[in-house]
Every structure is written in structure tokens, then in C-alpha cells.
Amino acid sequence: MARSKFILEVGALRIPVKLVKIVEDNKSDLHMACDTCGGGIKYRYHCDSCGDNEKQPRNKKFESGETAVIITPDEMSLLPLKTSTVIPIEGFTPQLLDVRLQDGVQALVPDDDKGKNAGAIKAFTLLYKAMAAENVKAIGKVSVTDREKLIALAPFRDENGTEVLLAQKLIWSWQVRDLSELKYPEIALSDKELQLGRKLVASRRMEFKHITYNDDYTVALRELITAKVEGRALPAPPPRLALAASDNLEALLSASIKEG
Numbered sequence: 001m002a003r004s005k006f007i008l009e010v011g012a013l014r015i016p017v018k019l020v021k022i023v024e025d026n027k028s029d030l031h032m033a034c035d036t037c038g039g040g041i042k043y044r045y046h047c048d049s050c051g052d053n054e055k056q057p058r059n060k061k062f063e064s065g066e067t068a069v070i071i072t073p074d075e076m077s078l079l080p081l082k083t084s085t086v087i088p089i090e091g092f093t094p095q096l097l098d099v100r101l102q103d104g105v106q107a108l109v110p111d112d113d114k115g116k117n118a119g120a121i122k123a124f125t126l127l128y129k130a131m132a133a134e135n136v137k138a139i140g141k142v143s144v145t146d147r148e149k150l151i152a153l154a155p156f157r158d159e160n161g162t163e164v165l166l167a168q169k170l171i172w173s174w175q176v177r178d179l180s181e182l183k184y185p186e187i188a189l190s191d192k193e194l195q196l197g198r199k200l201v202a203s204r205r206m207e208f209k210h211i212t213y214n215d216d217y218t219v220a221l222r223e224l225i226t227a228k229v230e231g232r233a234l235p236a237p238p239p240r241l242a243l244a245a246s247d248n249l250e251a252l253l254s255a256s257i258k259e260g
Contacts, residue, residue, distance in 0.1 A: 010089045010200065011256025017087070022177040030146050062225045069228040079220045080235045091206030099154065099166055101210060108153060108165040128163050131155045138165070196253035203257045 008015040032041035045057050060071040082088060099105060110124035111117070131138065131153075138153040150170035157163045189197075220235070227234055 007086045008089070009086050010204070013200070013252045013256045020182060022179065022182075023171050024175040024177060062228075067229055069225060071224065071228070075224065075228075075234060078234050078237050079217070079224060080237070081216060081220050083216070089204070091204040091208075092201050093206055093208040095208050097208065098210065099156065099168070100158075102168065104169060106167045107156075108167045125163075128155050128165060131165075132157075142169075193249060193253070196250060196257070200253055200257050 004020070005016070005018045008017045033039065034041060046052075058073050060076070062069050062071065077084075110120040112120045132155040140151050140153070142149055142151050150172065152168045152170055153165040154168070155163070156166045224235060226232075
């Protein structure tokens with residue numbers, strides 16, 4: 001099961017939080033069926049070595065040439081990643097983020113059938129230019145993998161001058177969870193606490209540069225695999241952060257503010 005509870009960290013300020021799913025699944029009523037008898041199909045994992053069938057194997061295997069190592073769930077938990085338990089906030093930015101960074105975004109481009117249909121490019125260019133001039137998005141529907149999805153198309157021109165329509169799939173209104181279910185008690189804040197909060201955010205204002213961020217998970221996983229291959233000691237698990245008392249909020253805010 002994916003982890004849902006974390007510590008949100010801004011300097012010395014550490015807040016217990018949980019990630020909550022706010023979109024209901026849109027499951028299809030279609031299921032795999034046996035071609036011979038029509039019975040339901042259950043997914044099983046078949047081992048090529050011993051012939052065993054497992055519903056959901058827990059171990060992972062890394063192979064490279066003649067080298068093979070097994071990584072267990074306990075060993076995976078040793079990955080020295082702070083982000084496995086903590087959401088460290090790097091800073092705050094007012095920037096409009098590049099929409100291409102959103103997970104699941106695709107590009108829509110004209111299909112000119114390898115140069116045989118120049119009219120497709122002309123019609124696409126006309127639509128793109130008109131949408132860009134009017135600063136609008138197109139809303140439509142598309143069917144993929146046994147499901148129909150709402151889709152938003154937005155004109156986008158990259159730094160090299162390539163013009164595409166960025167396609168973002170949208171969920172249906174009934175899939176959106178009522179956030180009132182997540183309502184928590186209101187807590188009064190003093191003027192001083194509010195001022196310190198704003199000062200904290202202002203002191204950590206930054207310019208977001210996507211290129212400076214790396215996937216530390218992949219790096220840590222490679223280091224774990226290398227340690228097993230070479231027979232070295234595995235990395236130590238990430239340390240657990242101690243939570244400061246919430247009644248000392250002003251002191252935590254003051255300690256978290258970066259002086260200019």
C-alpha cells in the first residue's frame with residue numbers, strides 16, 4: 001500500500017500531514033474473459049524457473065548480463081531517502097509553471113501521413129493560431145482504453161518555436177470528492193503568528209528551475225543494487241524526524257525564517 005502520511009517540512013517547522021485521494025476511480029465494467037468458456041480471468045504471475053504462480057510477488061529482481069540480485073521489500077525500505085517520510089519544501093514561487101511538467105500531458109500534432117496530406121498541417125496551423133490569438137482552450141471528449149475522457153487542448157509554443165496543442169485529460173464531475181469530508185477544526189491565529197507566517201514564506205521566495213531537480217529515488221535504488229552485487233553493507237534507513245511541540249509555533253516560525 002502506498003504511503004499516505006508524511007511530515008511537511010519548512011525549515012524548523014514540521015507538520016504531520018496525510019495525502020488524501022480526492023478523485024473517485026472511473027472503473028470500466030468490462031473485464032477479461034476466457035476465449036474458451038467465457039469465465040473470468042484472474043491475473044497471476046508465473047515463475048519461469050520453478051513454475052510457481054503468485055497473485056502478487058513481493059520481491060524484485062535486477063539482472064545485468066550474468067549478474068542477478070533479489071531485492072526484498074525490507075531492503076527497499078532501506079533506501080536512504082528523506083522523501084520517503086518527509087515532504088521538504090524547497091521554497092515558494094509565484095511563477096506560472098510550464099504545463100508540460102504536469103503528469104500525463106500529451107501533445108497533439110497534425111498527422112500529415114508522411115507528407116501526403118499537407119492540408120492537415122494547414123488546417124491544424126489555422127486552428128492553433130486562432131486559439132492562441134483568442135487565448136482559449138478547446139474542450140472535447142476522447143475514448144481510450146475502454147473509457148471516455150474529457151480533454152482540454154491548449155496551444156503551446158516551446159523555446160525552439162515548435163507549436164503543438166497540449167492535451168490534458170480531465171476527470172468527470174462525479175469523480176471529484178466533496179472536500180467538506182476533509183474539513184478540520186478551525187484554529188485561531190494571532191496577528192503575530194500570521195505576520196511570522198508571511199515572513200516565513202517571503203524569506204523562502206525562489207525562482208523555480210526545473211533542471212536543478214533530480215530523481216534521487218533512482219540514484220538511491222542503483223546504489224542499493226550495486227551494494228548487493230558487490231556484497232557490501234546496505235545503506236542505513238532514513239532517520240525519523242522528531243516533531244516539535246505545536247504550542248511553540250512562534251519559536252518554530254522564527255527559527256525557520258531565512259534572513260536576507
